[in-house]
Amino acid sequence: MSGTIKQISLFAENKPGRLSKIAETLSKAKINIRAFTIAEAGDFGVVRMVVDDPDKAYKALQGQGFAVSETEVIGVEMKDIPGGLHDIADILGKNSVNIDYAYAFVTSTHLALLILRVDNIPQAQKVLKAAKIRLVDPEEVRKI
Numbered sequence: 001m002s003g004t005i006k007q008i009s010l011f012a013e014n015k016p017g018r019l020s021k022i023a024e025t026l027s028k029a030k031i032n033i034r035a036f037t038i039a040e041a042g043d044f045g046v047v048r049m050v051v052d053d054p055d056k057a058y059k060a061l062q063g064q065g066f067a068v069s070e071t072e073v074i075g076v077e078m079k080d081i082p083g084g085l086h087d088i089a090d091i092l093g094k095n096s097v098n099i100d101y102a103y104a105f106v107t108s109t110h111l112a113l114l115i116l117r118v119d120n121i122p123q124a125q126k127v128l129k130a131a132k133i134r135l136v137d138p139e140e141v142r143k144i
Helices: 018-028 054-063 084-095 121-130 137-144
Strands: 006-015 031-042 046-053 067-078 097-106 112-118
Touching: 006 018, 006 054, 006 112, 018 031, 018 046, 018 054, 031 097, 046 054, 046 067, 054 067, 067 084, 067 121, 084 097, 084 112, 084 121, 112 121
Parallel strands: none
Antiparallel strands: 006 046, 006 067, 031 046, 067 112, 097 112
């Protein structure tokens, strides 16, 4: 989908050393993790990440036996001030776009970026652009 970022998601057994194995796999494949989050789900964890080369990451992780999937998400430039998240959540909520999950990070240049999985990507992109909120291009993720 145009204007979206490929997110890598995988299920990993919730036990010591699993994150190390994931990180080692990506390191050996020379893949840089730009952002990630882990959600605990009992005996397993859901690892979601944005990387500089999602296709290569997918193949490397799958080759190590991980249950991997790709998901389309959007990246949004967010004001790095109190209320920055509120501005974006308010715009989406008022336009009937549900945020399934989100995670954020600040770059070395103090740019706050929000990764969003929403129920209606085209609508989210439309209303955010109309509100003059900058969407992050997938190529920018490679350079962060």
